[in-house]
Amino acid sequence: MTSQHTHQKSALLIIDVQQSFMHMPYWSSGQLAPFQQALLKLEAGCRQADVPVVHIFHIDDDAPFCADSGLIRAMDWLPGQPAARFDKHVHNAFTDTGLDNWLRRQGVQRLIISGIRTEQCCETTARVGSDLGYAVDFVSEATLTFPMTHKGTGQTFSAQDITTRTELVLADRFARIVNVDTCLSSL
Template identity: 55%
Template sequence: MSRTALLSIDVQRSFLARGYAEQPESALFEQRLLALIAACEQRQIPVVDVFHLAEEGPFSLASGLVTRLPFLNHQPALTIYKHVHNAFTDTGLDRWLRERDINQLIITGIRTEQCCETTARVASDLGYKVKFVTEATMTTPLEYGGQTLSVADLRLRTSAVLTDRFADICSVDDCF
């Protein structure tokens, strides 16, 4: 029997300093994340808040921005702080999950192709079954090689590289 936890990755006020509120997809992301958290709470699935820390800037503790974005009001079962792109390195997350016999993770959060995707890959390598809720992740367009990859491009790319390898891609409605 699977025991599940939801990882809410980097959904923190630090992104307000990077234009989060001005992003066209912010409202839809918030709606989907709130629905996902509510569904988890209804099923008594623990929610883990994961925050990214940096030495300075909006991701530093000194900034006062390393807290949940204002639309969130859930009570996390655990809050961890990471210094790298995945939620496992030097955070104690793996130990906490194993102590609770949790073997399946639902991944959501900010920067679909960065911290969310990297966490999914590491989780899979550690033996967790991963559900990646692409529609409940958020990112912004990315410039590379003189081209702009849109949010849709990045979501498609992430889904393509994770599916059948590292994670099952699912919607909020199909997650359970």
């Protein structure tokens, strides 16, 4: 644990844990249970430590992500009201959302990243947050992604392969890679 990550006001960002994903062709509930368990433990621990919980939702032109789809809401198992909610239209949670201003008004210096998809909106938000000057804890076990096939080679990468790659490229450059217990112990 580095001193950079202790005694800083934190906020938990729960990114795109929304009903839309359950209507996508790649949706799989195979890793949902461990993700759900980790995220619920992280969310409860943050609330207990008075860390604001922020929900980020993605809206775009894909049918399940359209504003009028009725699916731009938290998955049923995600509890409670967030301290704030922001809707995004790009991969990161900062562009044109007001999130950065809200975090700065709250005195937040450290972001705790969780949500769906590990390598897409979670990783991109971690990178942008780091570039904006926040310390970032990337809680991999509280992120979820799905297998992907490389169009050029035909090679399929498992969700774990993708998560491992995200950890590799973020670690010590954009974020501290932590599990739920390590994250909570440093609040």
